[in-house]
Ligand SMILES: Nc1nc2c(c(=O)[nH]1)N[C@H]1C(S)=C(S)[C@@H](COP(=O)(O)OP(=O)(O)OC[C@H]3O[C@@H](n4cnc5c(=O)[nH]c(N)nc54)[C@H](O)[C@@H]3O)O[C@H]1N2
Ligand SMILES: Nc1nc2c(c(=O)[nH]1)N[C@H]1C(S)=C(S)[C@@H](COP(=O)(O)OP(=O)(O)OC[C@H]3O[C@@H](n4cnc5c(=O)[nH]c(N)nc54)[C@H](O)[C@@H]3O)O[C@H]1N2
């Protein structure tokens with residue numbers, strides 16, 4: 129007999145917008161998804177990816193059981209066999225070859241799962257390795273580094289106050305398709321339209337005329353890779369024309385404006401205009417407009433991060449927010465306050481942020497935020513010598529497609545002594561694993577946005593319990609990762625997975641009761657641990673973080689700094705469960721100087737590593753720009769490398785084509801729909817040409833995440849339409865030096881027609 133349809137709420141894990149969804153369920157199958165109109169943040173918004181939640185969740189290619197390699201073949205195995213296989217190898221490898229012999233790779237979905245926030249830090253601690261590689265060095269590491277240097281905290285990334293600003297200067301982002309990044313805002317497109325409707329101004333800087341650019345008052349299409357120059361010229365103009373006025377921020381600045389003006393003196397609009405391929409007067413006009421706006425926010429993402437001067441561009445974004453007095457004020461760019469952040473500390477000097485505390489073995493790349501460049505993973509595996517990586521633990525990562533030179537990495541992974549993948553799919557990367565641990569589909573997992581609440585345009589907090597019960601033969605991803613921590617520590621079978629969480633809880637509570645500034649000072653941590661709510665160990669950890677956090681109930685000991693925003697005595701998991709559509713914690717509020725953790729306790733306006741890079745940026749002005757460079761693009765129905773297996777999300781315009789401007793196509797003799805060969809440092813590809821004037825001249829665009837043509841995967845839909853892997857054009861040597869981030873945009877390519885056979 130068919131069971132009665134029911135609905136369940138689930139925050140969407142498919143992009144940073146974190147929309148609340150209402151799932152329709154038939155038994156344990158998700159049959160539909162619509163926007164939850166009562167969600168306090170997303171208010172019913174949904175995009176085609178969220179609407180396809182059922183297809184993503186129910187993909188028949190998702191692995192059901194662990195896989196273990198036997199005689200070279202991956203075979204279905206029990207969880208016990210899988211963990212035994214790990215326990216039999218990893219601790220011994222660490223004993224014999226040292227902690228650095230294990231590399232950890234963390235991919236993007238870790239920021240979309242509870243497990244990904246709670247366990248990787250414990251795994252790294254258990255292993256003791258410094259060989260950590262994450263998707264951040266293909267993405268936002270420049271923002272972490274510039275925030276670390278400016279504010280002393282790599283996570284203190286200001287977000288544009290989208291709903292209140294009068295002027296938004298948006299560079300290298302296409303939120304109408306990506307739905308936003310480091311700016312969590314369900315219905316980003318609607319918020320941009322609202323900005324225009326209230327007579328605000330939107331300026332978009334992008335070498336492509338994107339759907340976002342089409343919403344703008346003004347679209348500037350510079351030469352890719354030139355954002356740092358453009359932003360430097362804007363800052364220079366503000367300073368030279370006496371338009372800079374940081375207002376109350378002035379007292380918080382370490383370093384004065386004169387020093388900054390000197391450092392930027394040579395970056396005049398006239399000087400940078402040819403490299404940016406923008407008229408100098410446009411740059412000056414933009415600076416004046418920015419200064420004149422009642423409030424304004426400058427925001428830069430992928431296109432200004434994954435370029436050669438990504439950290440300089442990211443720094444300059446916030447310099448402009450500071451110079452115009454817009455940092456930390458409503459309508460400008462503010463620091464969100466997430467419910468699970470540590471409770472704000474008193475203002476004053478902090479520990480500061482250091483870069484390059486250690487370096488990678490082969491190329492000597494400096495670490496940033498404790499990470500090494502993912503672009504350097506392959507050489508760390510395949511270059512012989514002391515300290516070589518012999519085993520890899522990859523969680524939610526597909527670097528064979530997402531990182532430069534997948535071919536080399538593919539071969540390197542194949543040569544490892546041992547590899548573990550925590551991944552729902554047998555894909556281009558996990559096919560090399562000796563053990564694959566598959567997490568359950570999202571409908572069977574509880575959800576909390578530890579990461580994105582810290583970058584949201586409104587303070588709010590929401591929790592989704594699992595929408596359907598866990599299949600009997602599955603483990604929750606939290607338990608999968610907790611058991612992994614035990615297995616690599618030589619504790620497999622010796623302790624229950626919850627022991628891993630208990631340690632984390634004990635450490636968290638011990639810290640709180642030891643803090644003389646906390647109302648919990650001197651309380652009994654065991655008694656507090658006994659008060660924690662939650663039906664599982666990770667839920668108890670969430671409860672602890674909420675209760676100790678800035679809006680927390682502090683277990684009834686005094687009140688937390690912002691708890692009145694949460695009402696009724698402050699937050700805890702039980703309060704959250706009583707509000708299934710979430711709790712709104714109000715608009716973003718000024719948080720300076722409390723956010724600052726620099727050694728000076730001030731904003732380090734011109735940090736030394738940045739000052740040292742500026743001459744290199746200037747020297748680049750003398751270089752002749754390449755005739756043709758490549759940029760990426762995202763399609764609304766895509767998500768990096770792993771949604772091409774869901775038929776509802778592929779086809780139509782979501783295709784792996786090389787977009788070329790008509791003038792370039794004519795010059796190169798390319799024909800729409802016919803194949804072109806594109807070549808660069810790392811190799812060449814054949815791709816179909818799409819002629820369109822939405823890319824500017826001198827620029828071609830190819831999306832990433834494609835290239836599903838390797839054997840040994842289980843991606844039946846994706847491998848039927850494999851596309852080509854754009855990252856094969858890179859050899860991994862082009863990096864933003866301060867952050868180790870791969871240059872994925874604006875690198876030189878050559879394109880020619882593939883003659884018919
Ligand atoms: N050329 C170019 N390259 C790029 C980019 C670009 O713009 N251009 N973008 C870069 C960016 S911004 C990013 S973030 C990276 C992303 O690159 P990766 O971090 O490698 O992420 P994905 O391609 O999203 O692959 C995610 C993996 O996680 C698995 N997965 C999905 N859901 C879950 C889950 O719930 N749990 C677990 N454990 N695994 C799961 C998927 O099966 C897949 O194997 O790509 C980067 N690469
Ligand atoms: N639909 C969809 N949504 C996604 C994802 C996805 O794959 N698909 N991925 C998610 C992830 S992991 C991330 S990090 C975010 C990223 O989200 P966004 O930061 O919005 O990134 P993109 O959509 O890649 O947009 C980057 C834009 O920069 C432009 N660009 C390239 N080079 C330059 C340059 O030198 N200067 C300037 N000013 N612009 C340049 C490109 O043309 C492109 O339009 O999206 C997330 N959301």
Ligand code: SF4
Nearest residue numbers: 140143146147175178
């Ligand atoms: S915008 Fe992002 S979070 Fe919202 S429904 Fe679409 S994929 Fe999900």
Ligand SMILES: [Mo]
Nearest residue numbers: 236263267268
């Ligand atoms: Mo990303």
